[in-house]
């Protein structure tokens with residue numbers, strides 16, 4: 001049975017189907033519905049204080065006694081921003097003017113990291129999995145999490161990154177293909193034009209490492225999960241597909257952007273946030289995609305562009321999305337998990 005393997009056993013889940021941690025877009029209800037249906041729910045700490053994050057985890061625990069993944073995207077403090085991105089800031093101001101949003105704030109950003117009080121909280125909460133994006137934190141953090149019995153993973157966008165993660169002691173590796181929605185998890189400055197789609201990346205990562213590999217990028221139905229399992233994956237992580245679920249905290253403008261997108265609607269760009277990520281292309285992306293306008297360092301650029309979507313216009317909303325958005329479906333999360341399992345069974349049995 002495809003669903004019973006080392007990965008599902010280690011994480012105590014019925015099906016190795018992972019909800020991607022997607023910051024504030026994932027509600028505790030969404031994570032709980034996925035875990036209760038036998039998959040792995042996830043809650044990201046991006047954008048939340050420790051107190052807020054713990055509240056969300058408590059909420060999840062009230063709704064589910066299933067397994068949980070807690071996620072930390074990691075990035076350095078971009079430092080002094082005063083003199084950065086002046087032409088870009090002028091351009092963004094014209095978009096603020098169009099939306100009657102006033103004067104753009106001075107650029108600001110704080111680092112994404114696992115602070116000591118977070119580590120203490122994680123060791124107390126003991127989620128089944130702590131996942132990272134954009135690399136790994138310091139060695140002692142990995143060691144302490146693992147000594148507390150918590151599994152650790154991160155995303156690799158190349159075979160070399162997968163090898164680095166394995167050598168650093170992760171329990172599993174997420175192979176993130178170029179189709180993926182959201183930010184590229186790359187942490188080795190891998191050239192964006194040289195990164196691979198999942199069909200090519202996944203078997204090469206599987207061949208290169210001993211630990212179980214989770215496939216991510218463009219998987220939206222059971223055909224995708226079955227294909228990933230055939231290519232050697234032990235599980236699949238889906239982001240865009242879960243954004244369409246009733247329980248996701250996704251605005252009407254964002255939902256409409258996803259509903260109308262086709263297979264050729266998305267683009268990878270760094271103009272929205274300062275780091276490469278895949279979005280449904282809209283006016284926001286088009287207006288900022290000018291080679292003369294260098295984006296501010298991540299996430300300062302994001303902090304300036306996100307308010308443009310607040311009035312609810314989908315042309316100015318950041319529409320993070322993977323390439324398979326057009327085959328995603330609107331349904332409750334538990335129904336999606338069961339549908340994915342049924343479709344995967346059907347595909348694999350028909351072989």
Ligand SMILES: Cc1cc2nc3c(=O)[nH]c(=O)nc-3n(C[C@H](O)[C@H](O)[C@H](O)COP(=O)(O)O)c2cc1C
Nearest residue numbers: 020022133180181182216217218238239240320322
């Ligand atoms: C809206 C959105 C937000 C995301 N945020 C995160 C995040 O905070 N942390 C993370 O590890 N991955 C994040 N990802 C990436 C996912 O983990 C995963 O690689 C991706 O969703 C897989 O591609 P798919 O969207 O085509 O399923 C995000 C993806 C999306 C679509």
